[in-house]
Amino acid sequence: MGQxxxxxxxxxxxxxxxxxxxxxxxGDEAAFAVVYRIIQPGLVGYVRGLVGTDGETAEDVTAExxxxxxxxxxRFRGDGAGFRGWTATIARxxxxxxxxxxxxxxxxxxxxxxxxxxxxxxxxxxxxxxxVTTERVLAxxxxxxxxxxxxxxxRVVVGLDGPAAARVLGKRPxxxxxxxxxxxxxxxxxxxxxxxxxxxxxxxxxxx
Numbered sequence: 443m444g445q446x447x448x449x450x451x452x453x454x455x456x457x458x459x460x461x462x463x464x465x466x467x468x469g470d471e472a473a474f475a476v477v478y479r480i481i482q483p484g485l486v487g488y489v490r491g492l493v494g495t496d497g498e499t500a501e502d503v504t505a506e507x508x509x510x511x512x513x514x515x516x517r518f519r520g521d522g523a524g525f526r527g528w529t530a531t532i533a534r535x536x537x538x539x540x541x542x543x544x545x546x547x548x549x550x551x552x553x554x555x556x557x558x559x560x561x562x563x564x565x566x567x568x569x570x571x572x573x574v575t576t577e578r579v580l581a582x583x584x585x586x587x588x589x590x591x592x593x594x595x596x597r598v599v600v601g602l603d604g605p606a607a608a609r610v611l612g613k614r615p616x617x618x619x620x621x622x623x624x625x626x627x628x629x630x631x632x633x634x635x636x637x638x639x640x641x642x643x644x645x646x647x648x649x650x
Contacts, residue, residue, distance in 0.1 A: 459522030487599040492537040503540050507533040527606035590625030597622045
């Protein structure tokens with residue numbers, strides 16, 4: 443399997459993203475609009491997976507994250523992929539702030555269907571996710587342990603590789619890679635995709 447197959451769609455524009463971020467840091471408003479267009483779908487999907495099914499709440503939390511992103515944009519140093527991880531970290535903090543205010547626990551929720559249209563019929567995560575409808579995501583992802591659910595969200599929805607997802611979660615890359623693999627394997631089993639879910643966790647985007 444090619445490396446990073448499950449994140450191809452999310453990372454396809456990282457080169458464009460890196461250029462747009464650099465221009466936005468110089469005050470180019472059009473470039474910031476490009477940054478928003480590339481980042482927003484995955485970011486709101488990730489937040490929705492943390493705060494629940496209320497789309498308006500997820501949008502509000504993501505908007506709070508964007509206020510912080512815009513405010514601190516000049517401090518960011520890195521490429522497009524790094525920026526994706528940086529924004530996911532900010533969104534995660536805002537989501538947990540919201541959950542603390544609500545005295546609730548993070549729970550996986552409905553993900554946007556278009557975020558799950560991933561390429562590669564022989565890729566384990568793609569095979570699992572391509573078979574999931576929006577309605578079934580709630581039932582299936584909600585059954586995963588929290589660490590597995592969030593690893594899947596970061597890897598498949600946000601499009602981070604293992605090390606980047608690990609930085610967001612404050613865990614070792616191997617632990618996140620294993621959690622994502624186990625979560626996707628469980629989804630595959632429940633979708634009747636056992637035969638294509640036998641790749642090890644080392645195949646999820648980087649070498650072990």
